[in-house]
Structures are given as C-alpha cells and as structure tokens.
Amino acid sequence: MNITKKVRVAVNGYGVIGKRVADAVVLQPDMALAGVCDVSADWRPRMALAKGFALFGATADHAAAMRAVDLAVSGTLDDLLAQADVVVDCTPKRIAAANVEAYRKRGIRFILQGGEKHSVTGHSFVAEASFASAIGRDSTRVVSCNTTSIVRTLNALKRASLLARARGTLLRRATDPWESHLGGIMNTLVPEPAIPSHQGPDAQSVDPDLDVVTMAVKVPETLAHLHYWSVQMTRAATKAEVLDAFRASSRIALIRMDDGLDALNAVKEMMADLGRPHDNLYEVALWEDMLTVQGDELFYAYMVDNQAIVIPETIDAIRALTGLATEAFATMALTDAALGIGALARW
Template sequence: MKNIGLIGYGVIGKRVADAINAQDDMNLVGVCDVISDWRIQNAVRKNYNIYAATPDAEKTMKDAGISVVGNMMDLLDKVDLIVDCTPKNIAAQNVKIYKEKGIKFIVQGGEKHETTGHSFSAENNYNSALNLDATRVVSCNTTSILRTLTALKKAGLLDYARGTLLRRATDPWESHLGGIMNTMVPERDIPSHQGPDAQSVDPDLDVITSAVKVPETLSHLHYWNVKLKKPTTKEEVLNAFKKSTRIKFIQYDQGLVSNNTIKEMYLDMGRPWGDMYEVALWEDMLKVVGDELFYAYVVDNQAIVIPETIDAIRALTGIETDAAKSIAKTNKSLGIN
C-alpha cells in the first residue's frame, strides 16, 4: 500500500483522485489546490482530505467553510508519490520542490518531456518506468496514438503512420470562457506536436501528425493512414488492435455516427461523467487496401489518461513490476472490459 498525494483538483485531477481511491494497493492521502468553489467542495463531499497550496488559498478555503487539514508541504511529508495535475507550466515549477524533498512524482502531458526525462504509456514502455523518480503521462491525443500504433507494431505490421487530428477547442466545463465558433484553426506546423510527443515514448515510431482545432468540446477525432510492412487483411489488423485492452471497437451502422452519440453510450453504460478510458475505434469504417490501412477513432480528452496515470503510479513505486498485471488491475477497477 503506497500513500499518494494529488496536486490540482481540476478536470484530470478529480478523475485521478477517484481512480486512486478505487485501488486496493494505494491510498489517497489528500488533494491540494488553490480553489474554494464548487469543484473542491465536491472533494469535501467525497471525504477527501483537503490541503491548501498557498496561505492565501488556505484563508479563502476556511472562509468558505472548508476544513483544511494542512498545506502543500504537510501533504508532501505524508506521501510516497505525488501526482501533479495542475495547469500547464505550474507543475514544472512544483517539480523543484518535489526533487528537493526526494519525492517521486508524475506530471501530465501539458508539461515538456524534459521536465521528467521520461514519458509514459502503459502498453508501450511500462517496464522502462519501473522505480524511476518521475515520469510524464503523455497527453490524451498522444496516448491514443501510442495505443493504436503500439498494437500494430507488436503485431509486426507497422511501417509508418500519418494522421490528421480534429481537436476539440476547449474543455466542456469552461467552454463559456473561450474556444472557437463557426471556424476551424489549423496548427501551423507539420508535424503537429503529437507526433514528436509519441516519439518521446517510442523513438522508433515513424509518425507524422497534422492537427486542426474545431468548434466542439466533447472529444477529439483522428483519421489515420498507415503503411503496413506487408499486404495484409482487415482481420489481421483487427486482431492486432484486439491485443490492446484499451481499444474499444464501435460500429458506425449501430448509430454510433458521431462523438455525441458515443458519449451518450458511455453515459448509458454508467461510467462516471460518461468517461471513455478507451480509444473508440470504428470497426466497420476500417479499411485495408494491400499494404495500406485507413481507420478513424474518437478520444475522450478528459478520461483517456486516467488509467495510464494509475499504471504509472504502480511502475514508479514498484508495487507491480508486471505491466500486464497492472493494466488488468487498473482496467478492472475502472470497469474497462
């Protein structure tokens, strides 16, 4: 049983907190943030111990009637590992503190690879993270790229891959603050950052991505054109993808024709927040032409990295040295079949 602390109780943080709480080999010591509004109040209702990141935050929390059990340093003194889910660039500042205190830590994909020197995807490089001091769980889009391409690579099918990403404009809960309307915004650089990011986990991947920001908030949509190492069949490709427990086949002809219908299905399944931890890949859209593969899938930007983070905790702390066992344990706890 390892004691785990969480810094940042936002879109990812609240999901990581619940996921840690669902494990039988780790203990959530508490969550730390600067907010005192409805978000952290939900953490109080879940009986999570609340820590204030700053003195000003502690005063504001107490004024709001939130019971604060300590500050950030108090939390760090009680944990074996910290998961930092703070907004982009804040974690990089916190890293100095973690290193000074000799605490293992995990950051999320908004930070640069150089922040930790190791980037993580459970089905690809779990073993290389064993007992490290730190890792970075790569972004939602990069996680999906690694899951699908790693499955093809393990089957000996992958030569190179070219993908187009249609990226959601902002997170749903803050779409009133920004995002885009009635337009699409292409990323200027090709490759977009997701391809090189995937190579930070697996340098051998020959992958190039391009990305377009679109006016919606539910998820990302990817289109992929993959050059296979040999002419093959659709059945062989599907069998390769089936080796990943975190790729879910969906059927276009069963009414799953859009990201909102897929979201509705996961809500009906009873997943918290309708979360989709898997890559939802259209089986009946997938096409193989000789040695070329074409497929498309949807990525839940708020949920896909949650199981990866749990596996990263096990790898860094060494409580499970077998990747397959950790993945299976995480899957069972989160209802991934």
C-alpha cells in the same frame, strides 16, 4: 503483486484530470488517497470534501482563503506531501514544471501530465510502450490524451509486426466542456501552425522507433477529439488481421457505426448509460466498420476522450514508480478491472 501495504497518493490540482485521478485512486486495491490540493475556493473543492477526500491548499494563503468560505482544509501542499509516497501533479500547464523543484527537494516521486515537456522528467509514459523503463524512477510524464491514443494504436500494430509508417490528421476539440463559456472557438477552424503537429514528436518521446507524422486543427466542439489515420503496413494484410491486432489491446475499444455509434455524442451517451463516472471513455474508441485495408495500406478513425484516456495510464505510472508492479500486463489488468475497462468489448 504485493498489495499488503497501500501506496499513499497525493493529487495536486483538483481540476478536469485531478478529480478523475483521485476517483480512480480510491478504486485501486493497492492505493490510498492521501488527499487533494488546489488553489480555488469555489464549488470544485467542495466536491472533493463531499466525497470524503482530505483537502489541502496550495499555500498558506490559499488554505486561508478556503477556510474563509467554510471549507474544511487539512493544511498546505507541504503537509500533504509529508503524508504521501507519490504525488500526481494535475495543475495547469507550466505550473507543474515549477512544482518539480519542491518535489525533488522533498525526495517524493512525482508524475506530471502531458502539458509539460519530456525534458522535465526525462521519461514519457504509456503503459503498453514504456512501463518497463519507468519502474523505480523518481518521476515520469503521462503524455497527452492525443499522444496516448497514438502510442496505443500504433504500438498495437507494431506488436503485430504490421507497422511501417503512419500519418494522422487530428480534429481537436477547442476546450473542456465545463469552461466552454470562457473561451474556445466559434464558427471557424484553427490549424495548428506547424507540420508535424506536436503530437507526432511527442509519441516518439515514448517510442523513438515510431515513424509518425501528425497534422492537427482545432474545431468548434467540446465533446472529444477525432483522429483519421493512414498507415503504411509492412506487408499486405487482411482487415481481420488488423482488427485482431487492435483487439489485443484492452484499451482500444472497437465500436460500430451500424450499432448507432456514428458520432462522438452517441459514444459519450453510451458511456453515461454504462454508468461510467463523468461519462469517462478510458479507451480509444475505434470504428471497426469504417476501417479499410487496401493491400498494405490501412485507413481508420477513432475518438479520444481527453478528460479520461490518461487516467488508467496515470494509475499504471503510480505502480511503476513505486514498484507495486513489475509488468505492464499485471498493472493494466488491475487498473482495467477497477475502472471497468473492457465493458465495451463485452457489450
């Protein structure tokens, strides 16, 4: 891997995902953060400046509003793009799709997040499944947190020749913790109105061969998502075989209830104790002592941190588009080392 010249990365949108992407970029040996862009003039862009990041306003009006409250602004989004090789768009759903025309007009490579449709880029990304087809492209879409977890786990079984078909139920957190005072749900459950829910077809946008159906319901909590899966395997297998298949992925962490990691909050607390920024859980945290095998049927559950799981995938997508890496294993190893992925396996 050539790291003599660093790729300059712009981050458009400094919210839940954007701030984590920016933090991850500066840890990579082959990347440099050109700057971050946003529309707000409150405490959030101040955090970017406190970290030494160059700050840009989305438009001249946004930049002026930031300067009016004494934020040191380096220019507009156009100015930031002129200094970058690739842009990671972390703006809210549907806004990113509207930005695509500007990116294409400038000829800059771009990465969207899972809130946008597959058709916007024509490519959907999870490193272990679709890295090779992303190499040298002008754009890709890092799929959503839940879809990322689905592709990671099912592809682990697929690589071990154990996957026939999978059916999953998703308990989805209602909103992000920092804005739970603005919305979300209380004292109720909200089923997603269609079966399959959108995550199954989205996983097939990454790997069309997956036989997967998902159902989802919103629940009144904000810590993380919880998945339950029933898998028909290609043959009868042992629990040890299945666990070995999952262990083969560095981004699936096997955890145990009998270690006291018996609830979402306990796992998040462990992330804090490990010193992870923002308590990030980059891995799929899968309970190995709950996992059950009955002949050729497999049952398991895992936790998904929707604020963190897509961060390593985004870093790998940058390397794919810009040619910094040509093999999924190489970029994943570099990303994992920089972000401390693998600490759960060593614990």
